[in-house]
Amino acid sequence: MSKDKKTVIITGGNTGLGYECAKVIAKNSPDWHIILASRNKDRVNSAVKELIVTTGHQNIIGMVLDLASFSSIHHFVDQFNQAGLPPLHAIICNAGLQFAKGTQATADGIESTFGVNHLGHFLLVRLLIEQLQDYGCIAVVSSDTHDPLMKTGMPAPKYFHPSVMADPQKSDESLAGLSSLAKGQTRYTTSKLCNIYFSYELARQIEKSKRLITVKAFNPGMMPGKGSSLSRDYNPILKFMWNNVLPIMRFFRSSVRSTKQSGTDLANLILDNRYNSITGKYFDGPKEIPSSKESYDVNRAKELWNWSSSVVGLDKRI
């Protein structure tokens, strides 16, 4: 057993927001053991090496986790349970992607945006919740693009029954008439709405089970620039705009941020004692604010929870 006191798992921690968040934890908190959990072994291992050199924090490891595969998630949890690490105190559900060039499916035949951004994290958290210590925290990275009133330039979410959102063909039919880009972006904003339904329902289920774990949904704001790879599937013109033009908006709009700034805000949700007792809330950077009106639909949150539980083969109760 390591002499460190706590473990944090950061999904997709090899780049972008997750990487910056890991860096802040590593620089400020020697007592945390950090696991970067991402899909590519080489990328995650080189991120670990870089972080150790930059921060001097030795207790950082990489573990392969592909959220687009139920069996990879189960394997990750088995490996984690056997690794003899310090007690688990935090899970940061950060990994996320969007597609601009057509519909893709996970290894289990789930539409990939919904599958990775929502369902993969759902399964991961459900499998780890027993190991998560009291006074621990789960942070789920959502986005202000879930809220049409925020005027982010992204299409409004279109929530359908989870069996439709999860099925590549039915999802295509439900979004018929949209271009590939608009379809991908709509799936993305809908998955970010699902992240909030999940966070709020998870907080309710935890409360019911009398566990003392908090759940926070987090909006990092728009983070254009080379720090984020979220535009990887965009065409060259949009990619150029994302990398070189949109970052300038940071000087004019507070909703446009850097991965460094938002990585700090995300890390603080875990590290800063003033957030300790807050659960089932949405944070815009460091500030608790209301999420969209639609995101408070308890029936939908329960529907998504129940459907997700049954499709991954778990009981509804935690």
Ligand SMILES: NC(=O)c1ccc[n+]([C@@H]2O[C@H](COP(=O)([O-])OP(=O)(O)OC[C@H]3O[C@@H](n4cnc5c(N)ncnc54)[C@H](OP(=O)(O)O)[C@@H]3O)[C@@H](O)[C@H]2O)c1
């Ligand atoms: N960028 C923005 O403007 C923005 C705005 C609002 C919210 N967000 C949210 O912030 C989070 C981080 O975004 P980012 O900008 O940092 O994006 P990013 O730079 O593209 O990083 C995403 C991370 O997720 C990982 N990932 C993708 N698919 C995965 C899978 N199947 N299994 C495991 N890991 C996977 C990626 O791994 P690889 O390196 O192997 O691809 C990468 O480490 C996302 O949830 C995103 O929705 C971003």
